[in-house]
Amino acid sequence: MLHRRSLLAATALGLASPLAAPRLARAQAGSHVIGTLFPMAGPNAEYGGIFTSGIQLAIEHITADKWLQKPIELRAQDSQGTPQGGAVGMTKLANVDRAPYVLLGFTGVSKAAAPIGTRNKVVMINGGGVGPDLAELSPYFWNVIPLVNQEVQAMLPWLQAQKLLKIALVYVDDPLGTGVLAELKNGLPGIGGQLVGSFSIPPATQQFAAIAARVRDSKPDAVYFASYGAQQSQIVKQLRDNGISQPLLTYSGGSIPSVQALPEAEGLVLSGQAADWTRDDAVTKRFVTDWRAKHNSEPTAYHQNYYNGMRLFGLLAQGLEKAGKPVDGENLREEWLRVKRFAFVGGEGVFEERGTMSMPMQINQVRGGRSQKIA
Amino acid sequence: MLFLQLLVSGIQTGAIYALTAAGFALIFGATRVFHVAHGAAFALAGYSFLALSQAGFPWFVGAGAALVVAVAFGLFMDFLVYRPIQRHEGSFFTVFVAAFGMSIVVQSLIELGFGRGFVVVASPLTRAHEVLPGLYLADIFWVAVGVALLLFGAVTLFLERTRIGIGLRALSENPELLRAFGLSSRRLSMVAFGLGSALAVPGAVLTAMTSGLQPAIAAQVMLVSLAAAVVGGIGSLRGAALAGLLLGVVENLVVSVLDTQWSAAAGFVVLFAFILFKPSGLFGQAVAR
Numbered sequence: 001m002l003h004r005r006s007l008l009a010a011t012a013l014g015l016a017s018p019l020a021a022p023r024l025a026r027a028q029a030g031s032h033v034i035g036t037l038f039p040m041a042g043p044n045a046e047y048g049g050i051f052t053s054g055i056q057l058a059i060e061h062i063t064a065d066k067w068l069q070k071p072i073e074l075r076a077q078d079s080q081g082t083p084q085g086g087a088v089g090m091t092k093l094a095n096v097d098r099a100p101y102v103l104l105g106f107t108g109v110s111k112a113a114a115p116i117g118t119r120n121k122v123v124m125i126n127g128g129g130v131g132p133d134l135a136e137l138s139p140y141f142w143n144v145i146p147l148v149n150q151e152v153q154a155m156l157p158w159l160q161a162q163k164l165l166k167i168a169l170v171y172v173d174d175p176l177g178t179g180v181l182a183e184l185k186n187g188l189p190g191i192g193g194q195l196v197g198s199f200s201i202p203p204a205t206q207q208f209a210a211i212a213a214r215v216r217d218s219k220p221d222a223v224y225f226a227s228y229g230a231q232q233s234q235i236v237k238q239l240r241d242n243g244i245s246q247p248l249l250t251y252s253g254g255s256i257p258s259v260q261a262l263p264e265a266e267g268l269v270l271s272g273q274a275a276d277w278t279r280d281d282a283v284t285k286r287f288v289t290d291w292r293a294k295h296n297s298e299p300t301a302y303h304q305n306y307y308n309g310m311r312l313f314g315l316l317a318q319g320l321e322k323a324g325k326p327v328d329g330e331n332l333r334e335e336w337l338r339v340k341r342f343a344f345v346g347g348e349g350v351f352e353e354r355g356t357m358s359m360p361m362q363i364n365q366v367r368g369g370r371s372q373k374i375a
Numbered sequence: 376m377l378f379l380q381l382l383v384s385g386i387q388t389g390a391i392y393a394l395t396a397a398g399f400a401l402i403f404g405a406t407r408v409f410h411v412a413h414g415a416a417f418a419l420a421g422y423s424f425l426a427l428s429q430a431g432f433p434w435f436v437g438a439g440a441a442l443v444v445a446v447a448f449g450l451f452m453d454f455l456v457y458r459p460i461q462r463h464e465g466s467f468f469t470v471f472v473a474a475f476g477m478s479i480v481v482q483s484l485i486e487l488g489f490g491r492g493f494v495v496v497a498s499p500l501t502r503a504h505e506v507l508p509g510l511y512l513a514d515i516f517w518v519a520v521g522v523a524l525l526l527f528g529a530v531t532l533f534l535e536r537t538r539i540g541i542g543l544r545a546l547s548e549n550p551e552l553l554r555a556f557g558l559s560s561r562r563l564s565m566v567a568f569g570l571g572s573a574l575a576v577p578g579a580v581l582t583a584m585t586s587g588l589q590p591a592i593a594a595q596v597m598l599v600s601l602a603a604a605v606v607g608g609i610g611s612l613r614g615a616a617l618a619g620l621l622l623g624v625v626e627n628l629v630v631s632v633l634d635t636q637w638s639a640a641a642g643f644v645v646l647f648a649f650i651l652f653k654p655s656g657l658f659g660q661a662v663a664r
Contacts (some may be wrong), residue, residue, distance in 0.1 A: 041482070042591045045491035173636055199635040206586050206595060209384035210627040211635050216511075217377050230589040233493035237587060241501045242384070243511035258492030 031073040035099035044081035044229035054306030062314040083112035094120035100329040107131030121329035127305030131175035136354040151271040152183035154361035165193035168220035172227040173200040180226035212242035224249040240264035274360040287345040308344040376509035389623025390519040393616040396603030398574035404610025405567035411474040414593030415481035416572045420445040420579035449572025485590040495587035608656030
């Protein structure tokens with residue numbers, strides 16, 4: 001943990017200045033401490049790497065443009081993707097590292113961390129968790145990702161058009177999964193459909209042959225799964241291996257490379273925010289160009305969200321520094337309430353009072369190992 | 376038909392669990408070392424198989440490499456971790472912490488080498504086809520069951536019919552007496568770690584092809600191994616094998632009557648039932664105090 005923290009902090013410091021000054025000296029000179037609370041080990045660790053890489057590109061840009069008087073120092077805590085990890089990590093970030101701004105992900109982690117962050121007036125930015133409860137979680141908790149109710153609502157017209165009306169749901173038994181269950185239960189009758197089976201699974205389950213048998217028995221037109229991390233890949237592979245030939249559906253969590261690279265994921269349909277990399281605005285253009293040059297791959301919505309989350313800090317802190325105000329959680333929130341509209345990757349981000357950001361949605365399908373827009 | 380489907384799926388899962396748990400049971404039974412790093416040997420074997428498969432080598436080369444890596448890791452743990460601790464009269468807890476720490480090191484190395492995501496070795500053997508109306512079966516079912524039967528038969532024969540095998544069974548009971556019969560407890564311990572780690576390989580290879588691997592898989596492997604070792608009777612190889620099979624079948628069959636949520640928990644209900652009503656397990660020996 002300490003090693004990872006040191007590495008990330010050193011990386012951020014290295015990015016924040018062309019001079020490779022020792023971390024301690026820089027910290028003494030003063031820096032903006034930003035916390036991250038992502039799963040960095042365990043079955044969900046893939047997300048931690050993806051989220052952090054979006055933040056790192058934003059720091060590079062903020063530093064290159066000299067937006068801030070002080071460098072940015074990243075402090076990482078491993079949430080392990082669990083509520084317990086979220087609570088412990090947020091306690092350390094708020095009380096030990098004194099980070100006024102923390103980027104986090106995962107619904108369970110966010111819900112556990114939010115009361116601690118709120119008590120300490122820490123602004124929390126979610127770019128990965130999609131549980132519907134994340135709206136209005138706290139005045140200090142803001143989402144830069146559409147929540148899963150928006151995702152399911154975007155999927156329903158497509159299901160109706162494709163005449164996929166009998167849906168079986170495999171969902172992880174946590175706020176994300178139960179959120180999807182509620183949305184499908186309420187939404188499917190409206191398009192003349194029905195939920196023919198719902199199968200809950202604990203987050204650590206790895207064997208799905210029995211669940212595949214139950215799913216097959218419910219005779220659905222399509223199977224929706226709501227999970228995350230390595231478990232998603234296991235669900236896709238084992239459902240296909242065990243004779244499920246119906247279309248598979250999911251939310252934006254399925255956009256990670258390890259899912260899309262699976263041969264069994266071919267044809268997987270997933271909802272997500274509109275990600276148009278051909279946009280002409282300067283912010284999107286720079287993000288896409290620099291991402292491709294740095295990583296030799298296409299960015300994903302998660303990279304975009306965490307880039308925007310970090311960029312948001314840069315914009316707010318710049319405003320506060322100019323006004324001669326200290327960059328703390330309370331002032332960051334005041335500045336956020338004052339501005340509300342920000343130039344983000346993907347277009348202008350407009351926040352709502354409940355801490356959510358409305359965005360256009362799209363339906364994608366995995367074809368040849370990559371997501372392609374189909375609706 | 377749903378019941379039959381679940382039973383078949385349970386036997387396949389159980390065969391892999393049995394293979395997974397057997398190595399841990401053998402090592403613990405012979406040496407009384409709580410080898411928590413057995414899960415790391417499993418992970419290393421799985422990822423070695425994956426690496427060679429991705430490099431285009433045939434499956435048996437990958438399996439051979441997995442065998443070499445797993446056995447080397449087991450011997451490394453015995454020689455360079457457990458023995459120095461035991462020389463200094465290290466407690467059970469010291470051994471546990473050392474093994475646990477080594478598991479984390481292995482997990483980190485795997486993350487560095489293979490990334491943190493899910494990986495799987497694609498194989499046509501895992502694709503199920505409908506053999507009867509509503510009953511789907513993949514060829515890997517026969518492979519898992521066949522390998523498990525073959526391996527347990529061979530290891531049982533080895534333990535019961537060979538001098539070294541009998542020595543292994545005696546190792547945990549009376550190392551002094553072993554010396555009187557001209558057997559070296561150190562060498563036997565080496566055999567136990569080598570053979571026990573080798574037993575992790577078939578389970579790792581089958582898991583790489585069926586449910587896939589991720590760097591933190593060692594924890595899940597140890598959970599299954601421990602549950603099977605306790606239910607089967609601590610130190611009993613055939614007990615661990617039968618208990619692994621039992622856990623797999625129960626996990627699958629339970630979803631025919633209960634919510635799918637209870638699938639994984641059902642195995643641990645069996646575990647608690649044994650701890651409460653038959654603490655010595657299926658084949659363990661009750662000890663009077």
